[in-house]
Amino acid sequence: MSGTRTLVSPAVLARPRGKAVYWAVFTGVVVLFALAFLFPVYWMVTGATKSPDEVARTPPTLVPQTWHLSGYTDAWDLMRLPTHLWNTVVQATGAWAFQLVFCTAAAYALSKLRPAFGTVILGGILATLMVPAQALVVPKYLTVADLGLLNDPLAIWLPAVANAFNLYLLKRFFDQIPRDVLEAAEIDGAGRLRTLWSIVLPMSRPVLGVVSIFALVAVWQDFLWPLMVFSDTDKQPISVALVQLSQNIQLTVLIAAMVIASIPMVAMFLVFQRHIIAGISAGGSKG
Numbered sequence: 001m002s003g004t005r006t007l008v009s010p011a012v013l014a015r016p017r018g019k020a021v022y023w024a025v026f027t028g029v030v031v032l033f034a035l036a037f038l039f040p041v042y043w044m045v046t047g048a049t050k051s052p053d054e055v056a057r058t059p060p061t062l063v064p065q066t067w068h069l070s071g072y073t074d075a076w077d078l079m080r081l082p083t084h085l086w087n088t089v090v091q092a093t094g095a096w097a098f099q100l101v102f103c104t105a106a107a108y109a110l111s112k113l114r115p116a117f118g119t120v121i122l123g124g125i126l127a128t129l130m131v132p133a134q135a136l137v138v139p140k141y142l143t144v145a146d147l148g149l150l151n152d153p154l155a156i157w158l159p160a161v162a163n164a165f166n167l168y169l170l171k172r173f174f175d176q177i178p179r180d181v182l183e184a185a186e187i188d189g190a191g192r193l194r195t196l197w198s199i200v201l202p203m204s205r206p207v208l209g210v211v212s213i214f215a216l217v218a219v220w221q222d223f224l225w226p227l228m229v230f231s232d233t234d235k236q237p238i239s240v241a242l243v244q245l246s247q248n249i250q251l252t253v254l255i256a257a258m259v260i261a262s263i264p265m266v267a268m269f270l271v272f273q274r275h276i277i278a279g280i281s282a283g284g285s286k287g
Contacts, residue, residue, distance in 0.1 A: 044255060044258060044259055045259055046063070046064055047252065047255045048071040048072060048075075048252055048253075048255040048256035048259055049064050049067045049068050049069060049071060049252075050064045050065075050066075050068065050252060051066065051068060051252070052250050052251060052252055054066075055251050055252055055255075056251070068252070071250075071252040071253050071255070071256040072256045072259070072260065074250075074253045074256070075253045075254070075256035075257035075260060076260065078245075078249060078253060079241065079242070079245050079249065079253070079257050080241070080245075081238070081241075081257060081260055081261070083234065084236060084237060084238040084240075084241040085238055085260075085261070085264070087235055087236060087237050087238070088219075088220060088237040088238045088239070089264075090153055091153050091156040091157070091219055091226070091237055092215075092216050092219040092220050093216075094153055094154075094156065094157040095156055095157050095160035095215060095216075095218075095219045096212055096215040096216050096219070097157075098157045098158070098160060098161045099160050099161055099163055099166060099211070099215045100208065100211065100212065100215070102161045103161070103163060103166050103167045103170055103211070104170055104196075104201070104204075104208070105196075106167055107167050107168075107170035107171040107174055108170075108174055108196050108200060110122055110171050111171045111174035111175050112174060112177075112182060112200075113192065122168075122171070125164045125167060125168070126164055126168060128162070128164050129164050129165060134224075137224065137225065137228065140159055140225070141228055141229070144158075144159075144229055149229070150229055150230075150231070151229070151230055151231060151232045151235050152229075155229040155230075156219060156225070156226065156229070159225070160215065160218070160219060163214075163215070163218075165214075166211045166214055166215065169207060169210070169211060170204070170207060170208075170211060173204055173207040174200065174204070177200060177203060177204075181199060181203075182195055182199065182200075185198070185199050209272060213268070213269075213272065216265075216268070217265060219237075220237075220238075220239070220264070220265055221239060221265075222237075222239060223239045223240060223243070226239060226240050227240045227243075238261045239261075242254070242257055242258065242261060
């Protein structure tokens with residue numbers, strides 16, 4: 001007798017009525033979950049195509065009575081979205097590159113090189129996860145200001161390196177790599193850096209993809225820290241610009257700007273969703 005249990009027995013599914021009920025319930029649940037996640041997106045996309053009076057109408061209209069695509073063009077021009085989107089891309093890409101290089105190196109050192117007091121160092125790094133992010137804002141700002149990095153992308157890149165969660169995620173993955181693989185590379189004459197570059201990193205593509213997504217999304221959606229370090233409007237990312245420029249902008253134009261700002265992250269998820277799922281599965285398959 002098999003130890004696995006199913007919600008509906010094969011005997012019930014073999015009956016026409018049981019199969020019909022099963023698929024009806026399954027379809028209903030899937031449709032409800034799809035509506036719960038997709039309806040807000042639909043509401044935002046169509047809200048930008050309505051007139052200002054229709055957006056504020058009570059009760060709201062489900063489908064726009066008249067489609068106005070000018071909201072998207074006005075948002076692109078009036079809110080200077082190309083400039084702020086480019087600022088966001090620069091800040092997110094730099095933070096991703098810095099974080100990938102330094103977190104990977106630190107995780108590899110703690111996992112495979114076994115430095116002195118490595119456990120203590122790792123414990124101290126993980127302890128920072130218990131500190132509220134808001135408590136670190138003032139020390140970080142004072143440090144960045146003393147270094148003269150205000151209104152500079154380095155003010156985003158350098159603090160992003162200290163990401164304890166991503167470092168721990170990488171270390172856990174490196175711990176699962178068999179020691180025999182590294183010893184074989186050492187016998188072949190590969191040094192520590194060559195082993196990392198030629199052996200460890202190619203095997204770590206799934207988790208590197210997950211870390212990359214986390215790093216990019218964290219910078220893309222951050223608001224408080226960019227607001228503090230970028231007083232120059234021309235250098236502000238899209239998250240700050242949407243708030244700063246929304247006071248004298250029509251609601252439909254603001255909604256359209258939000259839709260445009262969310263497209264890059266949605267597109268990135270759709271393109272790399274297979275790598276994200278593979279990275280999550282790889283990170284939880286052992287240990």
